[in-house]
Amino acid sequence: MADFCVDCWNKLNDTNCPPSKFILSRNLELCEGCGEYKRVIDIELDDELKFFKRNFSTIVFWRIKRLFRRF
Ligand SMILES: [Zn+2]
Numbered sequence: 001m002a003d004f005c006v007d008c009w010n011k012l013n014d015t016n017c018p019p020s021k022f023i024l025s026r027n028l029e030l031c032e033g034c035g036e037y038k039r040v041i042d043i044e045l046d047d048e049l050k051f052f053k054r055n056f057s058t059i060v061f062w063r064i065k066r067l068f069r070r071f
Helices: 006-013 045-070
Strands: 024-030 037-041
Touching: 006 037, 006 045
Parallel strands: none
Antiparallel strands: 024 037
């Protein structure tokens, strides 16, 4: 499950969707984009697969960036 807050989701997809357009997690979860605890978007598996195919390089880049922040 990829967890992104609405802000990061919009950045990744180059969209400006309001939070009401998404199903958000009930609890605060670690956003994989900005690394902050926020309510993240609950993505169905199918959507996530499509999302990964479309944004694969972006996600890899963000993951690497996040790794570096950890050290
Ligand atoms: Zn975020």
